Amino acid sequence: MRLRSRRPWSLRTRLVVSAVALIAVVATVIGTVTTIAYRSYLYDRADEQLTALGQRAAGPPVPPPGGPLRERSPLSVLGDPGSPIGALVAVVEGGEGGEVTEAGYSTETETAGGATGERPLFPVEKLDAAQTNALAAVPRDGRAHTVELPGGLGAYRVVYAEGYRDAVLTGIPLAEVENALSTLVLVELSLTAASLAAASLAGTVLVRIALRPLRRVAATAAQVARLPLHSGEVALHQRVPEAEADPRTEVGQVGAALNRMLDHVHAALDARQQSETRVRRFVADASHELRTPLASIRGYAELTRRGREECGPDTRHALGRIESEATRMTGLVEDLLLLARLDAGRPLADETTDLVPLVVDALGDARAAGPDHHWRLELPGDGGPAAVRGDPARLQQVLLNLLANARTHTPPGTTVTARVRGEGTTVVVEIQDDGPGIPPELLPAVFERFARGDASRSRHAGSTGLGLAIVRAVVTAHGGGVTVASVPGRTVFSVTLPAERNPTDADSQADHRLITPA
Structure with a gap:
């Protein structure tokens, strides 16, 4: 089956689509770079916060001067000021290759006993077995890793840290980071869509205005194309306006070239018309002048052939041929004269x-x-x-x-x-x-x-x-x-x-039947 060819795009459509596509590419590049940079910034902040939390939970590498501080559970740092809601701490028994013995995460901030000077209390939720196993699988190389915890906790940024007291795995949730990135991407997409829509409308208007001179050039060419240039006298006066024929612009170069071409065509058509007029006048004059000598030749030939003088058979044959050819030449001259008169527009009976x-x-x-x-x-x-x-x-x-x-x-x-x-x-x-x-x-x-x-x-x-x-x-x-x-x-x-609009009855009526000669 023959596939239907696609309708070609107009120049205006191609320009607008090209401009919008270029803006879309630029917006995509800018949005991608911005998102990557912002993500790197958010993750760096989260890693800094995570490292500080791990150091507080595991303690410093060596005991402080004056002896170790009062021992407390690593999970207690979840209630320290500055610890994010949802942060988790897991105690690793036995160092780097040990097992997780205790793990939990903070849920919300509450204070109790503030008047007596006691430490604030923060509720801590214990991790279940599946969450503990996922947390225990995090590489213990001292670098931050992203892990997905089951049970609805989502993505966490987790790091392994060792201190003089304990070895711990600490983590902070990435929900806020992901929400911030999602918001940024949504804003970028909305702004890009709005920008492309505005660029399409503005580009359509601007391109329409910019192509207005080209449409005038095309209109002039269309007017010339509708003229009957194949015959007769042609009045080729259509030209591109001077405002659209400025050679300093691209459209002006096209208009100036079209005007020069129309000048050459007009000169050629005028020369053709003058040549045809001279030929027609010559044919008409020659045909008119030949009618009399041809009539004389026919008359003398017929007079000689019918004369009383006896002529030989060869002579009679020659006179017959002269009369026949003169008759044929007369018909040719009459036809040429008729065509010359019709070409000259001589009026016919009406x-x-x-x-x-x-x-x-x-x-x-x-x-x-x-x-x-x-x-x-x-x-x-x-x-x-x-x-x-x-x-x-x-x-x-x-x-x-x-x-x-x-x-x-x-x-x-x-x-x-x-x-x-x-x-x-x-x-x-x-x-x-x-x-x-x-x-x-x-x-x-x-x-x-x-x-x-x-x-x-x-x-x-x-x-x-x-x-x-x-x-x-x-x-x-x-x-x-x-x-x-x-x-x-x-x-x-x-x-x-x-057909005649109001025909009159003809003087004679023919037999309106199918006539077949016998």
Whole structure:
């Protein structure tokens, strides 16, 4: 299965996404470094507090001067001022490799006997077997380690310490450290999300403003792209405004380059138009001037051939050929003159014209000229006229050229069908044949002037190669269009013309039936 291609991102989207992604990366790096530094700071403070607690619980390495102090339990330090709630002390019997014999942790601070000067009392909870075993597994290397105690106590920072009195394991809870780190991460995530949202909105606005000159350049290019530059006189006056054509900026360089390109294109189109105008004027003048000498040649040839003087067979044949070629050249000159007039925009007659009698008459002429073909006529089934606004003589010429093209370029026995039908606001005339078809390589240029086909549709009866060019020029002058579709066994030329909005009854009505010559 073919995967649907992803829709490409616009330049504005890419710029905003790139900026937001860069901010996200920077915020992530800053947040990560801050969290690591803050964690290291909190753990260092916890380790300092833990070391002090261990020294108080185990006692100094040697007895103080004057003899040892009054002996007391290592767990009693849990009630000393400055000991954190939740701190634990475990007595290790036998030194570094000994077993934990007594362990407990403080729960809350309470005072009793303050008036008599007695030491404050602090409740101590004993550790259960599982908690004691987890605590006993801590390495006894004098360095702080993190251990997870079961029973809901959570993570503790634990260190092993030895004094002149006892060897102990002391620990302080890491709940406050973890809460502080969680709060910091949450604040960083919230600030990062808010910053990215604000950067997206602000970036969208700023990029939209920054790309406004580029949109004006694109709008100018789009206006030029909509102009019909392929033919005719082109007024190419669209230019990028000077404010967006400053070569000191990137967008200005694009606008200035587009303006220079449009200047060159305008100059080229103007030169092309002037050249076409000169060629058309030359063709029109030459065609007009050739009509008289050609008529004289035909007249003298016919006069000589019909004269009383006896001529030899060779002379009569030569005069016949002169008259025939003069007739063909006259037709060519008339076609060139018509095309030149249409190119120059000469106005055509504008009157209501019913295409039905025109098609009937044209098909009758084609039947007389090509009796070896089969001719068919299909008219609208409602029996009404197919009225358009146009020049009847020129529309008749269109039909004659299409039928002559079908007769000339198809072999004897081919069936040619002329069809007229209405399609809403248009009238369509189709000329269809079941001949060998038009070669695919010729189809794109079939309406060009002096177009020639291969042997399957070659010129037989003196075709000038201008018939279909005249068809397109006349139909275009009437505001319509002509197309061709061809495969072996079916070639259809379709002429579409705007229908008359308020048609009048034609002077003559044709027989609106399917007509098939016997």
